[in-house]
Amino acid sequence: MSNPFEHLIPSYVQQFESYIPSKPDDELKRIFGIDHLYRLNNNENFMGPSKKVKEFMQNVNSGLIPVYPNGDSFNLRYTLAEKFGKSPEQFLVGNGSNEVITCVLKAFCEQGDNIITTDQTYAVYEWVAEFSGIEARLTPLDENMAFEPQRILDAIDQHTKIIFICNPNNPTGTFWTKEVMASFLEKVNNRCIVVIDEAYFEYVEASNYANGMYLMEQFPNLVVFRTFSKMYALASLRIGYLVASMDVISLIRKTYVVYSVNSLAQMTAQIAISDDEELIRNTRQMVRDGKKILSDTCSRLNLYHTHGEGNFMMIKVPVPDTLLYKRLIRKGYVIRTMTGFRFPEWIRVSILPVGIMQGFCESLEEVLS
Amino acid sequence: MVQLFQLSFNADIFYAAVVAGVIEKLAVKEGLTEIASSRLSLGTEEVVAYLSNKFSGKKIDVQATKNALGVQIRFSLPELFSDLHVFNLPTNYRSILDDESNFNRMGLYLAARFADGFFIELKNQRIEMTLKQEYEFETIHKMETIPQYRGWFSIADSNYDTVTDACAIILNRYKSDQYASVVHKPEKLWAYMQEEIFRACSVKDEAGNVAGFLYWENLSNKSANFYGPYIFADDKKTIAQLLFKHMFETIAKSSLLAVFNGIATSSVPGNFFEKIMIDEARLMYYRQLNEEVGMVVRTPSILRQYLESFYKKLLLIRDIVVVDEYNKSDKQKCSVFGIDFDKINKEATIIPLIDGKDATANIESHINYLRNENYSEIYARFDMFYAWQAILAELFYQNGFQPYLVKPYAGQSDILIMKFYE
Ligand SMILES: Cc1ncc(COP(=O)(O)O)c(C=O)c1O
Numbered sequence: 001m002s003n004p005f006e007h008l009i010p011s012y013v014q015q016f017e018s019y020i021p022s023k024p025d026d027e028l029k030r031i032f033g034i035d036h037l038y039r040l041n042n043n044e045n046f047m048g049p050s051k052k053v054k055e056f057m058q059n060v061n062s063g064l065i066p067v068y069p070n071g072d073s074f075n076l077r078y079t080l081a082e083k084f085g086k087s088p089e090q091f092l093v094g095n096g097s098n099e100v101i102t103c104v105l106k107a108f109c110e111q112g113d114n115i116i117t118t119d120q121t122y123a124v125y126e127w128v129a130e131f132s133g134i135e136a137r138l139t140p141l142d143e144n145m146a147f148e149p150q151r152i153l154d155a156i157d158q159h160t161k162i163i164f165i166c167n168p169n170n171p172t173g174t175f176w177t178k179e180v181m182a183s184f185l186e187k188v189n190n191r192c193i194v195v196i197d198e199a200y201f202e203y204v205e206a207s208n209y210a211n212g213m214y215l216m217e218q219f220p221n222l223v224v225f226r227t228f229s230k231m232y233a234l235a236s237l238r239i240g241y242l243v244a245s246m247d248v249i250s251l252i253r254k255t256y257v258v259y260s261v262n263s264l265a266q267m268t269a270q271i272a273i274s275d276d277e278e279l280i281r282n283t284r285q286m287v288r289d290g291k292k293i294l295s296d297t298c299s300r301l302n303l304y305h306t307h308g309e310g311n312f313m314m315i316k317v318p319v320p321d322t323l324l325y326k327r328l329i330r331k332g333y334v335i336r337t338m339t340g341f342r343f344p345e346w347i348r349v350s351i352l353p354v355g356i357m358q359g360f361c362e363s364l365e366e367v368l369s
Numbered sequence: 370m371v372q373l374f375q376l377s378f379n380a381d382i383f384y385a386a387v388v389a390g391v392i393e394k395l396a397v398k399e400g401l402t403e404i405a406s407s408r409l410s411l412g413t414e415e416v417v418a419y420l421s422n423k424f425s426g427k428k429i430d431v432q433a434t435k436n437a438l439g440v441q442i443r444f445s446l447p448e449l450f451s452d453l454h455v456f457n458l459p460t461n462y463r464s465i466l467d468d469e470s471n472f473n474r475m476g477l478y479l480a481a482r483f484a485d486g487f488f489i490e491l492k493n494q495r496i497e498m499t500l501k502q503e504y505e506f507e508t509i510h511k512m513e514t515i516p517q518y519r520g521w522f523s524i525a526d527s528n529y530d531t532v533t534d535a536c537a538i539i540l541n542r543y544k545s546d547q548y549a550s551v552v553h554k555p556e557k558l559w560a561y562m563q564e565e566i567f568r569a570c571s572v573k574d575e576a577g578n579v580a581g582f583l584y585w586e587n588l589s590n591k592s593a594n595f596y597g598p599y600i601f602a603d604d605k606k607t608i609a610q611l612l613f614k615h616m617f618e619t620i621a622k623s624s625l626l627a628v629f630n631g632i633a634t635s636s637v638p639g640n641f642f643e644k645i646m647i648d649e650a651r652l653m654y655y656r657q658l659n660e661e662v663g664m665v666v667r668t669p670s671i672l673r674q675y676l677e678s679f680y681k682k683l684l685l686i687r688d689i690v691v692v693d694e695y696n697k698s699d700k701q702k703c704s705v706f707g708i709d710f711d712k713i714n715k716e717a718t719i720i721p722l723i724d725g726k727d728a729t730a731n732i733e734s735h736i737n738y739l740r741n742e743n744y745s746e747i748y749a750r751f752d753m754f755y756a757w758q759a760i761l762a763e764l765f766y767q768n769g770f771q772p773y774l775v776k777p778y779a780g781q782s783d784i785l786i787m788k789f790y791e
Binding site: 022123 | 493623637642662686688
């Protein structure tokens with residue numbers, strides 16, 4: 001039956017396919033008849049937030065609840081500014097970095113404009129563009145599954161408003177070095193906005209990684225996204241932010257609907273960012289150990305896999321990703337299928353502590369044999 | 370789809386010839402052959418005359434459209450529940466057998482015979498009937514000498530020439546049960562591609578010779594059937610991988626949830642599909658595109674076991690709700706079934722549109738009708754989301770239909786196909 005209200009929406013919304021998120025854990029446990037479930041699908045930090053954050057959470061004052069949060073995360077912006085040596089006005093905090101993606105797009109694009117990103121990256125840039133009636137130009141990754149600068153440069157025209165670079169890239173873990181990024185930005189030459197999504201920044205160990213926060217001083221068209229959902233383990237609070245030059249942020253702020261970030265998230269993020277050394281150190285160690293086990297298992301099973309940055313790995317599998325999903329979830333492990341990322345032969349696995357990765361590797365071996 | 374004209378009138382036999390005349394001229398102008406145009410015109414006349422006879426004075430909307438395949442005429446009128454039985458083709462057919470002289474009652478039955486396609490649907494509380502007539506598409510011959518392939522293989526644009534070459538080579542290289550009849554007419558395959566009913570991908574060698582071809586047909590916005598892969602060079606494995614990888618990348622962000630085999634050749638790569646023996650003789654290739662989340666399906670108890678074993682093979686989670694009981698007094702008096710005809714292969718699929726108290730008799734009359742029309746394979750299709758369709762499935766079962774296949778995610782929920790056995 002066709003929908004009697006369909007004619008009311010724009011054709012580009014009609015064509016858009018809404019994303020259906022995974023069901024909650026207790027529901028998945030019920031339908032698959034399992035008593036435990038490890039999520040290796042969302043790139044969360046299994047270790048949880050820092051000690052100070054946990055302490056704060058235990059003593060949360062319920063008096064917060066009836067009062068509106070600060071409308072533009074005032075205190076948090078000051079803390080961020082201090083940490084990164086910038087001005088508080090350069091930060092815009094959103095309900096997850098997903099919200100700030102929408103802000104940037106709404107601020108710069110109208111119908112007829114385009115954005116450029118790659119066809120095998122975090123999907124939200126493409127989605128928001130599509131359901132806003134903006135063309136998403138998707139250039140292919142290179143043979144090492146990394147963003148390919150020249151292809152992106154070639155795709156720019158006078159209607160290009162934003163380029164989204166996911167660095168390191170989710171799901172491939174590839175990244176651009178300082179040199180590659182700087183040379184790219186020079187060639188873009190302020191013709192459009194360049195967004196670097198650094199959602200996995202805190203996981204990066206490579207010393208030649210292009211840190212957008214620094215490059216911004218030199219390239220005023222740069223916008224950097226960061227999130228508290230990944231390393232800081234605050235995913236359920238939905239908080240992320242962007243940083244940009246004064247000129248650019250003053251434009252983006254126009255499309256930001258204030259009060260979207262709740263008080264608890266603002267306060268927790270402030271504590272998290274002020275006390276992150278131990279968390280980052282321990283989490284990176286966990287990821288290193290977990291990757292080693294997974295990588296060794298893959299090598300033993302002759303499975304081609306990535307060696308990128310970030311708390312995840314991609315594995316090329318000899319059976320459909322969705323079949324593997326069905327087999328592994330019955331053993332208590334949820335993986336991310338990659339067909340939807342245009343990687344029909346791969347799965348993505350988030351890295352959890354060693355004990356769990358060991359169990360996962362055994363299950364992987366079992367379901368593949 | 371381009372709209373050619375739209376017209377509304379109050380049903381009256383007077384309009385039958387008038388509308389038919391307009392359609393004929395229009396069809397010729399739009400490039401249908403004279404024979405095809407007069408078939409469409411005759412079909413139109415039959416439908417209008419029939420509707421005028423049955424629903425005199427009721428407002429009928431007629432819309433003519435064209436697409437790359439041909440011209441379509443759509444008749445639509447509000448759902449008229451009391452008289453719905455007249456939309457069953459066999460009802461028409463019976464009335465002819467009962468009374469040869471009663472020509473103006475042959476209506477829909479004749480229309481269905483005249484046109485290349487005829488189907489009935491219920492949409493937004495309206496009954497819609499569509500007559501389709503296709504352009505004439507050229508039949509090609511097989512390619513006599515296959516190119517000498519050299520160098521690297523890569524995915525290439527599937528333009529018209531590529532599609533035509535691929536079809537010509539398939540005709541040379543593959544047995545006729547390995548391809549669909551449309552391969553004889555690449556112009557038609559191309560027209561389907563223009564309409565995005567089919568999509569295709571090809572692999573070429575360095576010299577630009579087509580070395581591999583795969584196409585798929587969107588069955589609904591959730592499921593597709595693939596045909597192939599057709600591989601002409603020696604490096605079958607590489608080419609098959611390239612084709613399927615490309616196909617899945619193409620459909621990755623679409624609404625599709627499942628891909629099945631329409632006609633699968635022996636080169637389907639194992640890493641892309643789940644391979645399930647449906648029974649001793651039949652193999653199904655299945656690729657799920659979403660992460661399994663489970664679903665409710667409704668079934669009569671008689672089919673429960675079949676479903677359970679099917680779902681077990683595919684590791685699908687289903688809440689199987691048995692719906693033997695339901696309130697008979699809620700039923701309409703008359704059921705309506707549509708028929709999806711495959712005139713070339715003489716296969717037909719009965720599609721329940723409305724359940725009714727006369728359903729058993731209606732199933733019988735559909736079977737008789739289709740057998741008399743020499744349809745050798747008769748199927749019926751049920752969306753197991755709907756309790757009323759599940760109930761109907763039981764009646765079909767009692768009347769000689771056996772479960773044949775389940776197509777996961779192919780409808781609102783899974784689609785159950787049943788097949789008629791004498
Ligand atoms: C690259 C990338 N950007 C942004 C996000 C979304 O982050 P947030 O939770 O802050 O909305 C994710 C989450 O998966 C991500 O992988």
